[in-house]
Amino acid sequence: MPHLNIKAKEEMTYDAIVIGSGISGGWAAKELCENGLKTLVLERGRDVKHIKDYPTASKHPWEFEFGGKLPLEKQQEFGRRGARVHESTAHFWMKEGEQETVQEKPFQWTRGYQVGGKSLLWARQTQRWSDLDFEGPARDGYAVDWPVRYKDMAPWYSHVEKFSGIAGNKDGLAQLPDGEFLKPFDLSCVERHFQKVIAQNYENRHLIHGRCAHVTEPQDIHTQQGRAKCQHRNLCNRGCPFGGYFSANASTLPWAERTGNMTLRPHSVVHSIIYDEAKGKATGVRIIDANDMQFYEYYADVIFVNASALNSNLILLNSISDRFPNGLGNDNGLLGKYISWHNYRGQISGRSEDFQDTMSTGKNPSHSYIPRFRNLYKQETDFLRGYAVGFGSSSRAVQFSREGVGAELKANLFDRKLGPWWVSGWMQGEVIPIEQNHVRLHESLKDKYGIPQLVLSCDWTENDDKMVADYMEQMTEMFEKAGFTQINARDSGAAPGSDIHEMGGVRMGHDPKTSLLNKWNQLHHCKNVFVTDGACMTSTATQNPSLTYMAFTARAANYAVEELKKGNL
Template identity: 80%
Template sequence: MANLNIDAQKSLTYDAIVIGSGISGGWAAKELCEKGLKTLVLERGRDVKHIEDYPGANKHPWEFKFGGRLPLEEQRKYGARGPRMHESSAHFFMEEGEQETVEEKPFRWTRGYQVGGKSLLWARQTQRWSDFDFEGPARDGFAVDWPIRYKDIAPWYSHVERFAGISGNRDGIPQLPDGEFLKPIALSCVEKHFQKTLAENYNDRQLIQGRCAHITEMQEIHRQQSRNQCMHRSLCSRGCPLGGYFSSNAATLPWAAQTGNMTLRPHAVVHSIIYDESKSKATGVRVIDSETREVHEYFAKIIFVNASALNSNLILLNSTSSRFPNGLGNDNGLLGKYITWHNYRGRISGRCEEFTDMMSKGKNPSHSYIPRFRNVHRQETGFLRGYAVGFGGSGRAARYSREGIGATLKANLLDRQLGPWGVSAWMMGEVVPIESNHVRLHPELKDKYGIPQLVLSCEWTENDDKMVEDYIVQLSEMFDKAGFKNISASDSHAPPGSDIHEMGGVRMGNDPKTSLLNKWNQLHACDNVFVTDGAFMTSSGTQNPSLTYMAVTARAADHAVEELKKGNLG
């Protein structure tokens, strides 16, 4: 019988286990498999195969019942978000009841539980960090010092950019380093106008084309992935059958699969990481099958935790043992603390009454962007850190009448007149991490899988409020100088998490007393466990975070393989 148990365990043993198949999990799978490791990828949701599992990707508007709106009974499956869901993409979002949580304070947590995770939902914006970001905590006295600098991550940014396909210009902006870019998507006439007025009126603000994960010109590496050029359909939320934008489904997971080293296991809800006290190592992962509720255990020498930031916190908090009674690696009691996100509350809109002889040709799957300009070189405001700005000015609304019936209605609908150009902008502010913003396990309440429910306890601070106020003042002035009319700026007061960029809780740092991970993303107290999704973030920066997740994951995987070869892990 003992031999049978040994044989059974061998069949469930891999070189590496990756928890999660989203943007960072996909990269962990690609890098580990490519380097020869037999790798198990665990995904709590259903399988989604590239192209064939994008049911709305090629549908015409008239093919959606009720104009794409979900029937009331379908809306109820998604709770408060239901009325805003579109039939073409609703299936990529988590339904209510799949994972109960306790909102001690309001928090909007968006989850995409399927193979590919939120890489099927992201806005595809990809900006590098600079040392203004990595050195920010040490310089400004918040959070803890990052254990890495730009020079450590720069070659890995290049590595993932070349594979993913990133469109953009080389703009020469110190706080937003240039990368390995494909040709940029063109600015509209209104965006060029705004770019010009900013240059004329400010010496610290520059509008650029947003850097985005769209293939604008095919390279050999993209042909090898069987991906195709972006056709600017702007139907990205439905899943791209062309592979024109980067996702785990289109790029990293197929690349990992073709090595023959990847085993993909959907419907695998991770309960906890198994820790062997005699070895002082993590030895595997305990999983609940979401369809059968059966419990399975898988074993490996190294484990990459990429379940998305808050779920990674949950898994580690629930991974208890005599050695780690408060969660795996949690010797300092900081696991789950210093949760952060981005501040999207500020918004502004208006119209441009110029360029009435022009209109946009085709669609733009991206937008233009103003890199952070507040508190970059010196502290100049009453709040810490700053914000970036997304700007859209690429369309003119059509005006037409819906009066009449039959031929009269048809004639009215076809008699369209273009109105003025609409312009809008939104902020992406850095939320300074504080200890009280945290997640923890509820001592009694369990979800439907018997896993403790996550308590979400995060709120805005005075720093965030001041940042929104400054954004409204500055953007109103910038819009006015550009000659825009009907300017309307406001604070949405949306709850934390509305940006879908939750980060922190398992932060990196140099000191095990004040951080959970070292400079290679290994738990200080359990070095064969790596955390490379948003949970590792020490601070949030103002950039969209996904490119940094990808680069850090590739770097950590490379280090893990080298350490395995030296016999230092497993």
């Protein structure tokens, strides 16, 4: 039963509630608060304040107790991902036991439960979608047609890019629209060489700067946020004390707080959304306080669900009532179905025998990028859609002498013989949503908060396998044309979800019979509930998804404000 709080219900009531404080939740809070709505932001994890709560941000390598790599017993605290959790970022990853799941098939679900969520840990790659992506399902008949097109989203992409700070080049590619860019980082000599080789040998393949959420030339809007220029430290996932990269902690949440309209409540595990049968709409959110394990209820006219894709599915599935016995808005029984992600299985590495008289100086927090080139304008392969490629290079000064004392030692240290450049590539393939890939609530098992455990039932398809094979073949060919040696193309065999880009389950669409959300990210059957994180995605495209989540969220939040003013919510 809800906790019987002596405070009046009015004191638990807000204009809007946002569930989740990560990349999309932070944007919902910013836009709603800027528009004057008293907004409660619920976060299931602990509070993390910008700068203050980045304990490893400026630590030297020798200051880490275990030299950076966690010992085995510490790794086990993070389950299967433990071996990849660095000592410098362990405090931002969820530990085993916080939220148990049932995996019918192996699935790597990565969670970061704290204020800011995974915006403290993301790879910061930000590419716009084009109509090639929004029209994909309608073109080949897999999934359902998106209810929006690029023209609907373009102004909102610009809106979030200007505020966030995106470094990149104007590349003039139809499949990857240009945005509001700051100065890009430099490509290495090997990347420029590979860029030239690709341009000489292929018509529709391009190597470009990887567009990324880093402030390379602070504009007035970034200075107002208290953010400074990226320092090229490449310590981003520890939390950036300079605010050089975009995170909810450094940007949107402080901006929302400054309005005086935001109330942030950490340690708030959302149980469900409250639906009022008489009013025919959602009226609030029921939570469990992670500290005292008591139920509390909060009320609002507008609710934004931004708990991360799979948790947003869980919350809606657990929000049952007489009107919605199978989950809020779930009249068609599709809630939790058509879960998708990105295919990162294809990997390649090699070395360049050229440029051994050259090495890089400084650090680049981004990398280069090859936008999708398969099935752009016609179906040319035995698989649907396509993949993009990340490409990186590094040089190593491998030989120098430490012999001698004084001037002799100094001379020996500077008499370096440079080694080869090492190159690597990784695919980001579009996984086609299918109904069998789904999540659902377990009938009897519950987590430590008494919430039903989420059953994960997702697997690769033949389309994914064919895409990996094509990636390895095409990238090997491109590496050979570039003169790279020791080429090793491989299928990692990683489980679904290893990309940390879960999407779907509450997909957008035109028809309430085949989708859960309309073109404004509203539940078809509960208009005052909006879902704008990865759960809303109808298909995945090949781009990193966070920029699109941000754009959808800003667009939906401003629409919600207007609808509230009109009395439609």
